[in-house]
Amino acid sequence: MYGMVHTSLRQMVTEHLGDGAWERICGSKNIESTDVTHPHESYKDEVTLDLLLKAANEFDLSIDDFMELFGQSWIRYASQGKYKSMFRACGADIQTFIGNLDSLHGAISSAMPGTKTGSFKITSSGSGWLTFRYRAARPGLDSFLRGLMKGLMNYFNLLGSVNVIASEERTIEILLKFTPDLSNDVRT
Numbered sequence: 001m002y003g004m005v006h007t008s009l010r011q012m013v014t015e016h017l018g019d020g021a022w023e024r025i026c027g028s029k030n031i032e033s034t035d036v037t038h039p040h041e042s043y044k045d046e047v048t049l050d051l052l053l054k055a056a057n058e059f060d061l062s063i064d065d066f067m068e069l070f071g072q073s074w075i076r077y078a079s080q081g082k083y084k085s086m087f088r089a090c091g092a093d094i095q096t097f098i099g100n101l102d103s104l105h106g107a108i109s110s111a112m113p114g115t116k117t118g119s120f121k122i123t124s125s126g127s128g129w130l131t132f133r134y135r136a137a138r139p140g141l142d143s144f145l146r147g148l149m150k151g152l153m154n155y156f157n158l159l160g161s162v163n164v165i166a167s168e169e170r171t172i173e174i175l176l177k178f179t180p181d182l183s184n185d186v187r188t
C-alpha cells in the first residue's frame with residue numbers, strides 16, 4: 001500500500017504507545033523506520049500487512065480488533081492535515097460522502113498509479129439509515145471497514161451502528177443506522 005497508510009499507522013502507534021513502539025515494529029523486520037513512510041511511494045501489501053500485525057501485537061489486540069481501531073484512526077488522520085480539504089469536499093453528510101467515495105479514490109488513483117481502492121455503492125436509504133455495498137480490492141478488510149464507518153459517524157457527529165447484512169469473498173453489504181449526537185457538536 002501507499003506510504004500514507006504507514007504514516008497514519010505510525011501516527012496512531014506513536015500517539016498511543018510512544019516512539020519506541022514504532023521503532024520496535026520496524027526494528028523487528030530490520031526496516032529503517034522512515035523507509036516505509038514516504039507518502040507517495042507504493043510498498044508491497046506484505047510490508048503493510050506485516051506492520052499491521054506487529055502494531056496489533058504492540059496494542060495487545062487481535063488483528064480484527066486492531067483493524068477496527070485503525071479504521072477509526074484513519075478517518076481522524078485523513079480528515080485533518082493535508083487531506084482535509086479533499087476529505088471535506090467529499091460530502092457534508094454521511095450518505096453524500098459514501099456516495100462520493102469512488103470519485104475521491106478515483107482522483108487519488110489518477111495521481112498515484114497502482115493504487116487499489118475498491119468501490120462503494122449505496123443500495124438503499126431512509127431517514128437515519130442506509131445500506132451500501134463495498135467491493136474490496138483486497139480480501140479481509142471487513143473489520144477495517146467497520147472501523148472506517150464508526151470513524152465517519154463520529155466525524156459527522158452521529159451515534160449509530162454498523163451491521164454486516166451480506167458478505168461474499170470480496171463483497172460486503174452493510175447497514176448503517178444513525179442519529180445525531182447532540183452532545184458532541186464541536187467539529188471545526
Ligand code: HEM
Nearest residue numbers: 001002078083086087108114115116117118136137138148
Ligand atoms: C482524503 C481522504 C482519503 C485518502 C487520501 C485515501 C487514500 C487511499 C489510498 C491511496 C488507498 C489505496 C492504497 C493502496 O492501494 O496503496 C486507499 C484505499 C482504501 N480506502 Fe481510502 N482514502 C481516503 C478516504 C477514505 C475514506 C473516507 C474511506 C472510507 C470511509 C476509505 C476507504 C478505503 C478502503 C476500504 C481502502 C482499501 C481498498 C481495498 O483494498 O479494497 N478511504 N485510500
